[in-house]
Amino acid sequence: YVFENVFKGDKSKYDPVKRAEEICGFQTSRISNGNMAEQFNRVLNGEIRIESKPSLNTAEDREAYIWNFLKQNLTDKNGKPISDMHLAAIMGNMYVETGGSFDPANAEDDKGWAGSHNIGYISEYDSRDDIGWGLLQWTYSSRKEGLLEFAIDKENVGDMNVQLNYILYELKEDPYLNKLYNSFLSTNDINNATNYFCDEIERAGVEHYDRRQAAAKEIYQRYAGDVSNGKKKK
Numbered sequence: 633y634v635f636e637n638v639f640k641g642d643k644s645k646y647d648p649v650k651r652a653e654e655i656c657g658f659q660t661s662r663i664s665n666g667n668m669a670e671q672f673n674r675v676l677n678g679e680i681r682i683e684s685k686p687s688l689n690t691a692e693d694r695e696a697y698i699w700n701f702l703k704q705n706l707t708d709k710n711g712k713p714i715s716d717m718h719l720a721a722i723m724g725n726m727y728v729e730t731g732g733s734f735d736p737a738n739a740e741d742d743k744g745w746a747g748s749h750n751i752g753y754i755s756e757y758d759s760r761d762d763i764g765w766g767l768l769q770w771t772y773s774s775r776k777e778g779l780l781e782f783a784i785d786k787e788n789v790g791d792m793n794v795q796l797n798y799i800l801y802e803l804k805e806d807p808y809l810n811k812l813y814n815s816f817l818s819t820n821d822i823n824n825a826t827n828y829f830c831d832e833i834e835r836a837g838v839e840h841y842d843r844r845q846a847a848a849k850e851i852y853q854r855y856a857g858d859v860s861n862g863k864k865k866k
Contacts, residue, residue, distance in 0.1 A: 688792060694734035698723060698767070699855050701796050706803070708817050716856035718817055721825035724848025725834055729769040732847075737790040740764035740771070754790050767795050768834055775802070809833060822848055 688694045699719065706714050730738045733748035743763045745753055753765065759776035766789070770776050779789055779798050788794045803813040812832045819825040823841075826848045830836050 691733050691735075694792070695723070695727075695851070697792070698726070698734055698796065699851070701793075702799075705796075705800055709814055714817060716852060717822050718819075718825055720848045720852035720856065721816075721819075721822055721829055723851045724826050724844045724846075725829050725836070726767050727847035727851065728840055728844050729764070729834070729836070730767060734767065736766050736792045736795045738766065738769070740769060751790060754787060757786060757789055764837075765789070768799065769836070771837070772835070778802070803833075822852065 688697055702719055702722065703713065703716075706719065708714055726734060731741070731748050735748045737751045737754070738748045739745035739750035739753040740763045741747075743761075745763070753763070757765070757776075757780065759773045759780060762771060764771045765776060766779070770779055779795070780786065782798045782801060783789050783791070783794050802809045804810060816825060816828050816833060819828055823845045826844045827839075827841055830839055830841065830844055
């Protein structure tokens with residue numbers, strides 16, 4: 633499969649494992665589900681974007697990376713980039729859910745996982761345990777199971793790029809969430825947009841609307857400019 637579909641049958645130039653890792657940006661030995669052909673096909677088709685891991689050592693680094701990633705990849709139903717106001721509303725929710733860390737390896741604090749970096753939870757990851765996980769603190773079993781299926785292997789449920797691409801998948805490909813996402817994009821006030829994303833798309837257990845709105849406005853000001861009137865730029 634790899635020679636026929638990745639290397640186009642040319643066996644003379646490449647070591648297959650080395651070249652596969654160069655193309656896909658991950659070690660093939662980490663694919664643990666036994667279906668290498670399916671996973672390579674998903675990468676080649678753009679369903680999973682596995683990129684070289686950036687240096688994301690601080691919350692500021694992660695925030696900027698997420699903003700730029702979603703800015704480049706998140707679009708409306710017509711394929712146009714979403715507004716900075718809507719992007720800030722999403723990230724304001726993300727800020728509160730991760731305690732300001734924007735750490736994809738963040739497990740729900742009140743379920744016994746202290747701090748923002750809980751890499752140890754990956755080995756205990758269970759879609760049915762009601763523990764919020766990751767950038768959006770996915771909690772519902774169907775959405776946590778979806779993340780697990782979307783990841784190449786279980787270890788990847790804590791990977792930044794995997795989670796960001798899963799967010800794109802949920803918002804643009806899942807029929808139910810896509811309908812809500814389109815309604816979210818019809819809001820024209822940053823407070824309403826932030827609240828709508830919290831209630832309808834994220835479905836947060838604890839709202840903290842004031843904190844989410846404040847974070848959204850701060851993020852907007854950092855990346856897009858003045859949001860004193862809380863309105864979407866024309």
